[in-house]
Amino acid sequence: MRKDRGLRELYEQDPIAADEAVFGRRTGPDRRGFLKGAGLAAMGLAIGGAIPFSRTMPAGLIPAALAESVEDFVIEGKNGLRVLNDKPVNAETPPHLLDDDVTPIAHYFIRNNGVPPESTSPQGWRLTVDGEVNETLNFAISELADRFEVVTLRLQHECGGNGRAGFNPPASGNQWTTGAIGNAEWTGVRMRDVLNAAGVKDSAIYTAHHGADSHLSGDPDKVPISRGVPIWKAMDPHTLIVWRMNGQDIHPMNGAPLRILCPGWPGSTSQKWLTRIQLRDVVHDGTKMSAPSYSVPYHSVQPGADVAEADFKIIESMPVKSLITSPRSGHHLPTGHRKLRVRGHAWSGDDVVTKMEVSYDFGATWVTADLHAPPNPYSWQRWEAELSFPTKGYYEIWARATNDRGEQQPFIPPWNPKGYLNNAMHRIAVMVPA
Structure with a gap:
């Protein structure tokens, strides 16, 4: 590595x-x-x-x-992020900087596939909706706001490769640890309202998203990324076309002035610098839609094995996951103290987290944490727990979430060639001095 x-x-x-x-x-x-x-x-x-x-x-x-x-x-406009050694610029957020219920723009991770456009001014920016629609439409951002209901939602948004650094043998790509996740307040319009205005044909089964970023090679004929989602996901009322983030303009590195926010699915489906939504009568075949990009084997594979392209499936809903945001790993309790309040967030793709547990004895026993309901679907959920340590010494706090399907975070998740969907239990170290 x-x-x-x-x-x-x-x-x-x-x-x-x-x-x-x-x-x-x-x-x-x-x-x-x-x-x-x-x-x-x-x-x-x-x-x-x-x-x-x-x-x-x-x-x-x-x-x-x-x-x-x-x-x-x-x-x-960013601080505290850890920049990864890949081009273009990609940066993740340390867990202790993700403690807020609403992730500050300054601490929101950056994931780029291509080179951002030179200008991200909303003035003159246009969005085209075409393909399998009754009428091709073209909007300025102000026209979207005037024509359709404007909504603000807290939505979790995670890179499909978050946690890649934890796989063994290593998988190629950005070596994300735990910080390619954020939960901001996004303001915009529902994608379904915009698509319905264009008139969705019965033949439409998939969207195709297009952005203004350019390919790293500089070749104008190459596209850095163009992904899409099934029509049913595009029509979900929580899938948005957004232009505001935490009540402010979106940061340029987070897709200003216009992007998709497709919560609960890999962040690659939330096209940045959005210029076009095309409806298609086939599964979209744009850049990074073909295996192994954003795909995992549909069956269990031996770590390090070669997997045939025919054995991959496109990633859709992200797995159940949680994060300890306080205290920071390596925390030392004051002398004479053996109690510690821990907290964090949990989320689960299209699903809801129903149980949160923490352990300080390497998983031998578990303490049920207080779990808060999300303010709206697709927001992460706050959890808190108080632990009492029996003796002095070194402890690891492990956290695991369970969703409404009964799916629970594993200690070691299934390996896959591209290092996607690592939802291993998050662990931090704590020292109890006396």
Whole structure:
């Protein structure tokens, strides 16, 4: 498994390669490497401002604003995230920064497949709805707000590869641990209302989502990602087309100015920088719709085994899962104290969590936690428990959730070649000194 590296280390080892990996800058024969378009926009976001003399910036030069920063990598409007060593920029949230019931924008994870568009201004942004519809429609964001009911919902949104780092043997891809998950308040309109306005034909069985991000290669004929969902999921009243996040504009790295929020399913179905929703009479065959992308074997496989493409199925509802958000792992109780209040969140794709338990003796016994009902379907659920430790020493607190189907988090989840759907019990370490 590759070691994760910070921005400074990347530039120290190979500054030219770091330019390409982080900002998409291409270096020409003269080694100058002009920054333009989305690469320039990404660097501007990182340092918090435009770069007037970007054309004369040498290739491989780490901006002083980043070199002098305390954190390894700074993204304007974000803090505390752990940047993964893959291009484009992808970053996860440490568990203790996910303690809020509504995830702050600053702590919301970043998952990019391509390069973000240079401009994310809502002015002039258009959404087209076409395909298997009676009438092709085209909307400005303001027209969506004027024509359809505007709703605000708390919705959990998780990358399908969250937890990939926990699989053995390792799976390729971003080595997410537990932090590719968020639960923001999203404001927008129901996708079903927009589709119904266009008139959904009986032949329509699947959506196809299209965004304004560009392929990492720079080839305009290549698409970084275009996924979709069955019509029944698109017509669910909690599947939204959104333009506000926690009452503010969506962060550019989270899909501003317009995106889909398809809760409970892999985050890849929630297209960012949304420009088009196409209805199709077949299962969508866009980029990253074919196995093994966002797919898992439909039967159990031996860890490390090769799996034929015919044996994969597309991931739909995400599995039951939970997270300990307080205390932080490595917590030391004060001398003379043996009681600890622990808390976190639980969620379960299209389902509802009905039971939450914690253990401090490596799963020998379990304490039932207080579990709160979600404020609306598809929001994660707060849980809390108080533990009393019998003696001093090192403890691990394990957390496991059970949903309304009776499905429970495992200690070791089934392995799959791409490292998806890791819902292993979350564990933290606690020291009791006396």
